[in-house]
Amino acid sequence: MSTPVEILSRLLWIRDAAVLPDRVVADQLGLEPNTLAALIQAHPERFPESMVFHLTAAERQKIPDAPVMAFTEAGAALLTGLVPGKETPLLALLPAFADARRILTAQAELSARITALEEKMDLVQKALRADEAESVPDRPIGFVADDLPRGLKAKQRQAKKG
Numbered sequence: 001m002s003t004p005v006e007i008l009s010r011l012l013w014i015r016d017a018a019v020l021p022d023r024v025v026a027d028q029l030g031l032e033p034n035t036l037a038a039l040i041q042a043h044p045e046r047f048p049e050s051m052v053f054h055l056t057a058a059e060r061q062k063i064p065d066a067p068v069m070a071f072t073e074a075g076a077a078l079l080t081g082l083v084p085g086k087e088t089p090l091l092a093l094l095p096a097f098a099d100a101r102r103i104l105t106a107q108a109e110l111s112a113r114i115t116a117l118e119e120k121m122d123l124v125q126k127a128l129r130a131d132e133a134e135s136v137p138d139r140p141i142g143f144v145a146d147d148l149p150r151g152l153k154a155k156q157r158q159a160k161k162g
Contacts, residue, residue, distance in 0.1 A: 007096035014059060014070055018100040020093065021067030025076060028089045037069065039082055046082070051075035073097035 060066035
């Protein structure tokens, strides 16, 4: 029986859902993947395509050790009544799915926060660029001797004396 951390590391993201490959579920139950597949085929009404599905050839090419079937959280939970004496290993799968859901939610929240921060940064950058474009000085700042008339101080001294 695998630990929840091991199970979590073996979860795959397929069709926008966290799924476990058929081999992982079979290993958890101590069954062969063929036996598990036969069990699923014997009860098709119990396992809708949204909960246990066969992978397409394109999906299998992207996954190393390509599984044939994938089990969602609900699909794994539906096995509890079909495999007598294996409820404990099956129930160990469910916390891994819950952890995956929590991670996905945290990633979505983080992504939303980053997007909001990026939008704010864009606004700040636009405002700074606008300020730079508008605040071009007409003349240089500071003391410039060329602007003053020549001999102004000398004329002021003479006016005070005289």
